[in-house]
Amino acid sequence: MMQLDSLRVIVVGGAIGGSTTALLLAKAGAHVTLLERIAHPRAVGAGIAIAANGMAVLEGLGLGPALADAPLVRNGRIVDGNGRALLEPMTAMPPVRMLRRATLAAVLLDAIAAEPRIEARFGSEVLAVHPEGRVRVRHAQGETELQADLIIAADGAHSVVRESLDFGARVSEGIAYVRALVPAGLAREEEAWTSAGIFGSFAVDAATYLYASAGTPALQAAVAARDLDAFRQAWSSAYPAAQPLLAALARWDDLLLHRVVQVHCARWSVGRVTLLGDAAHAMAPNLGQGANSAMVDAAILVDALRSFQNVPAALVAYEKRRRPAVTRVATTSSRLGALADATAPRARWLRDRVLMPVLRMLPAKRAVRDVLQEQPEILRRAAALS
Template sequence: LAIPDSGRGLDHALAVPRSLLSQVFAEAVEAEPAVSWHWGTAVTSAGADGAARIREADGSASTIRARLVIGADGTSSQVRNPEGFGATVRHTGQRYLRGLVEAPNACGVPAGEYWTAQGLFGLVPLADGSTYFYADGGDMAPRDLEPHAIARRWASALPPVRPLLERITGDTTLLLNEVTEVICARYVDGRRVLIGDAAHAMAPTLGQGANSAFVDAAVLTHLLASGQSQLQALAGFDRRRRPAVTVVQRDAHRFMRVTAPHGRLVSGGRNVAARLALRGPTPRGRLARIQQEDPVDLLEIANRV
């Protein structure tokens, strides 16, 4: 995966298809002799003492003991439990539709996010000629994911995207998910540590869900390899990551509420306030807060490790 050198700073972004990213990760793991794959194996629970209960593909179960159990198993994490991490799982009721369409250069629609009476709509063209889009799901159900119905739904709210949505076919992969938020009072409990959605699932409105997981992995790896004790490294991870991610979680939740469908009067007032806010200089501190860490610093961490 070739990543362009855009220098330091937070004024640039790179969009990568998840399938390509998964392929890159899989190849990296296969090239690492110290890592082994266990396909069809599930962790059903894990304790603060490092004992993890394992279920094999054939249904047999066993317990392994580890120096450290890293829970990177998503919103329905089996490593996480409410008592050990002070975890709260919140089902917001807000849905988003996502898809990847064969549409070079997004059919001429400028990339970005659009706030409409129908809710949020965003799109990002990718280098392979496809376009990733996401949209407020409203009251849609899986049975509503019919190509022409989606195009009609957005025809009046955002007419320029209709040609893009009309390229949806029966073979297009579409996802309709409810936003589930996970808030933890701590990311570390004994020999267990949570990263990614297992620790801090958030609304997708700031685009920092997966990015935050990558930052978690880089920082945790760096601290564990720094020469300090595991206890010190885990405590440092919690201090460094939890406050930063909590702020992003909160802002993403607020943004989700602001961009949700509203009546015409409320939407008009919201849009006026947004335009006034954008007249001033972009607050660099706010952008840095959302990104949490400078990507160049993270790359240097990865190279050192």
Template sequence: MTRGERGGRDARRSGGAPDGREGRRRIIVAGAGIGGLTAALCLARTGNEVTVLERAAEPRESGAGILLMNNGLAVLDGLGFGAELRAAGNRVDAATLHGADGRPLTAIAVPDRGPGLDHALMLRRSALHGVLLDAARRQRGLGLRFGAPVVAGHPSGRVTAEIAGVRETFTADLVVAADGVRSVLRGHGRFGARFRDLRALSIRGMVPVETPALTGLDEYWSPAGVFGGAPMGDGSTYFFTSATKRPLPHAVGARDLAAFRAVWRQALPTVAPVLEHVREFGDLYVTGIARVDCERWVDGRLVLLGDAAHAMPPNLGQGGSSAIIDGAVLAHELAADRPLAEALARYDARRRPVVRALQDKVGTLFRLTEAPPPGMSRVYEAAVRLASRVPRSGGGEALLQEDPAWLHAQAASMSDARLPKEARDGTA
């Protein structure tokens, strides 16, 4: 019997005090994406028995690249993965915003929060996911069940998954819904959730060259939308853009790479050469953009995390880092000697307001950069002012959400006695 199989069976046994305060809690995490795996690792390292139920038979992360701001990076560094991730990625000290003519409009520095916390990191999503998955496989007290899509849940702590065509019910002290923007579990709790399809498409890709247009983290704002990217440090370049304004949605719907290139060639000649290195339309990652707002993130023993709780447009690059922070804060609150309901209430009260404020700022920036018709230069000027102000507003709460130094210390303090030495020191 594998460790993952044992984890699944353990999760079905009842355990702990009625309020989950005494002994190890048995926790199910639905979803083995970046947020789910980070949460599972944090929860296991603080003494809980964790089972991850993942839909995919062979989990992997798609989507080309990811920007880890120093808040998300602080958590991962504290968990012991910093050296490995930095070796796989490219350091980012600032983002430069450009107009449609290519001229720089402003540069936004990554807030400096101390040694090692003064930069962001651009890396392949697959590299980050691989580091987390390898650590989860080694982590004692953490079981992985793949090919196990969650189909139902209940605030009492029951979860039903379909495994090899058979429905199987699990019971735990806590169920963490990290199953994404179209979360199944969110629909089985009373969260006051509102899902909004923003009727926009996010386009991401990688090209095997470096380009003069994207030498740092660069964004170009034009009447066609935003186009940006950064070098990955290995000779390749990650780029991101959108398909909001006509005729881009039609080109994407028809999978017409030539038409897609032609729009950007006219709108942003500076970055058009990047798309010439895309071999075929299938090399692009196309996803819809949505926003999820919830009146609460907790219902009984069911709690939301990541996109299941707070999906938002990608404009400020905070989706992944926000999910990572969710996992660290949830584990921190659960590790305290207090009843489960109180710990979950503290998590909700701490995370939901600050993420809602971030969502509002991202939403405003999304509308300013994606929606205005041609010729509205004042709108773009307003967008530039907003973007340049956000990282420094609210004492770091706007983008950073939590102090990176605190996040790093909390992650580093999580018990690693259950982890093999090679995982603790990052030499695996």
């Protein structure tokens, strides 16, 4: 068993994955330096679905009460463009909490500010890392080099840390999605699989979160021209229910545009440097498991650091436990995305009339276990123990 109170850790990236990791490590006694390139992290992003696995980690950290007001989705369903149900709620699926990203970010940043074992350095951009634990950092005053026993890179899908060492990474880009927050009361609590791709709308705390594909030629053209009317028009003909939601947008800049990035690495650790969250395994968003998986990574990594004799052994155990589970989820999410975003009429007919009735009959228990990757109770206990 390693004593974490003598461990100096640098965490690169202060979003969901990095913040959760820093908090768990500090709770376990380690000295943490958190490096985040954004000087004043603030409310960014639209909404996010936090599933039972991610929620268990947050609850283990004592952050459950601060998030308890966010709506729970129990009856989410998948419909076609005319609102006909393709898949009714899978009752075995545990409810998902829908949050504004800004709410989650504020809760995590407040917890970091209150944790004396975390030295958070905002406005600090990591330029390169060395397998022996050295980190080159640029900040307002110039550049410095830091040294740690362990570097955890949670710097996202375009990770600089990953690029500076040989993790055998493959990065691919896919379809673009837009996301937005519009006033409360407009959510349909459904995801529509339509001739223009996916459109979802769910209530979050005091707002409605909407997301939509931007993959068809008409939608791509609207995005390229930043033409909100053309975007509204393309969506309203594919999914009339989108109309009031898109009408609530005042200007193009109310939409956040995000291209899906998928990352596969041959290895997650090189020397004293390890990857976590999107830096290790960015995935298609269709199962809503990217950020949840980052939090599961954090809980399992800190548990491994506590349970093994030294850092190298803990990193081997972390990757051994996480890689198969997360690969399964990423593969399923990517397949689901391809299915949901199919826009060719014949492919949609086959999906809606042949495949979905079969899917409806499959036992959901195994699928739920695979999506959540770890039992929430184990994650809650691991996070609470840290």
